[in-house]
Amino acid sequence: MLSDRQITSRRLLLVAAGMSLLGAAAGCRSPWSGGEGGAEAGVDESALPAVPAGPDGAPGAVPAAQSGVPSAAAPGAASPSAPPSGAPSATASSSATAPGVVPVHKVLSEAESKPVYELDAARRVVALTIDDGPDPRYTPTVLALLQQYGIRATFFLVGENAVEHPALVREIADRGHHIANHTWTHPDLRHLSDTQARDELERTSDLLHRTTGRLPTWFRAPGGDWSPVSLKVAADLGMRNMGWSVDPRDWARPGTSVITERILKDVRPGSIVLNHDGGGDRSQTVAALKAYLPVLIDSGYFFTAPPN
Numbered sequence: 173m174l175s176d177r178q179i180t181s182r183r184l185l186l187v188a189a190g191m192s193l194l195g196a197a198a199g200c201r202s203p204w205s206g207g208e209g210g211a212e213a214g215v216d217e218s219a220l221p222a223v224p225a226g227p228d229g230a231p232g233a234v235p236a237a238q239s240g241v242p243s244a245a246a247p248g249a250a251s252p253s254a255p256p257s258g259a260p261s262a263t264a265s266s267s268a269t270a271p272g273v274v275p276v277h278k279v280l281s282e283a284e285s286k287p288v289y290e291l292d293a294a295r296r297v298v299a300l301t302i303d304d305g306p307d308p309r310y311t312p313t314v315l316a317l318l319q320q321y322g323i324r325a326t327f328f329l330v331g332e333n334a335v336e337h338p339a340l341v342r343e344i345a346d347r348g349h350h351i352a353n354h355t356w357t358h359p360d361l362r363h364l365s366d367t368q369a370r371d372e373l374e375r376t377s378d379l380l381h382r383t384t385g386r387l388p389t390w391f392r393a394p395g396g397d398w399s400p401v402s403l404k405v406a407a408d409l410g411m412r413n414m415g416w417s418v419d420p421r422d423w424a425r426p427g428t429s430v431i432t433e434r435i436l437k438d439v440r441p442g443s444i445v446l447n448h449d450g451g452g453d454r455s456q457t458v459a460a461l462k463a464y465l466p467v468l469i470d471s472g473y474f475f476t477a478p479p480n
């Protein structure tokens with residue numbers, strides 16, 4: 173029988189072994205690199221996960237993988253980005269622009285602005301995305317769990333929550349997770365004017381930049397409801413758009429076991445998983461994370477997030 177400590181060690185070793193294996197692969201391309209011109213410096217641009225725009229539905233839009241929308245991701249594009257120590261590294265602010273400096277946005281092309289719903293399916297890589305926080309009731313526990321399993325995740329933060337809890341925002345960043353923009357008030361962007369949408373996105377990017385020194389490079393529309401206006405505004409602000417392919421509808425609080433079962437049933441290589449740590453009672457989500465993260469790791473999955 174293995175003790176809990178031994179099991180955890182084995183998982184961390186597996187993460188480390190997978191990293192070196194994938195790191196040694198030719199190119200070691202990032203699943204997050206952009207289209208024309210690339211969205212991030214220093215990454216191979218040929219690895220764009222060029223998935224066509226998916227359905228534009230209500231919260232819990234039909235996953236691209238299940239709706240017949242093909243994934244056109246380049247083969248061999250994935251690489252895990254969990255740190256070698258097994259715990260997220262605290263490199264958040266080392267290369268960041270100093271707060272107070274006026275950020276310079278790289279305007280993205282239309283091709284670069286297409287929402288990404290899945291990553292390359294050639295490797296057992298999953299992107300865990302956590303929306304609607306930060307929330308002091310749940311985010312610290314989520315962070316502790318991610319640290320325990322050596323997982324980097326992407327946090328899509330809501331501006332009006334981030335402004336209330338700047339220390340928590342900094343902690344997310346300092347633990348090495350990816351900080352992303354999820355609007356200021358979580359509105360339905362399809363009903364907003366250009367000016368209103370720009371205010372929602374720009375205000376949030378500015379706040380996250382001031383708080384962490386990082387300018388967000390990824391955006392997610394509330395409910396996955398992008399609009400032509402929001403796509404244009406995000407492109408102007410240098411943000412690509414991230415959807416999801418696995419939605420356990422945890423926000424509806426269907427029960428911890430239901431959330432866990434939905435994720436374990438639907439997840440596949442290249443999945444982008446949607447979870448929530450804010451916007452209501454997220455205790456079921458936290459409990460589900462405790463249940464499904466070790467199962468995925470033991471199944472050979474690696475977790476990835478965009479580079480910081």
Ligand SMILES: [Zn+2]
Nearest residue numbers: 303304394395
């Ligand atoms: Zn949301």
